[in-house]
Amino acid sequence: MRFILGLMTLITVIGISSMAHAQAASNDRYCLQGRGWGFPGNCQFATRQQCLVAASGTNAHCGLNPRYAAHRRT
Template identity: 70%
Template structure:
């Protein structure tokens, strides 16, 4: 039983980090590089449209608004 407590604490910490990271990510990663190789919603690591467009330059990919960011703006 004494081994389960540290494991539960570790799991709780991990989950809180993951979920807080997703909320923060939706705020900072506003644009997604989208194309066949990326799937949906794409590679959503870009804070500005210009950054995304620079990464898409010379490829068949395009840039779109991150759906998580768009959903957070509706609330």
């Protein structure tokens, strides 16, 4: 009985984790990139327009998040 309960808990945790990862992946498609940022940059932008607004007036640019781009290839 404990084994089954533990297994169900593990499956639930894995399911929640994968859903959270999928949600996070859709919110970080674009990265603010430039000298002030490490690689891949500040990847908190869901749209390119959001990233461009944040980059406005700075010496930064926007690029596709490499994690998102790699995920799209598979």
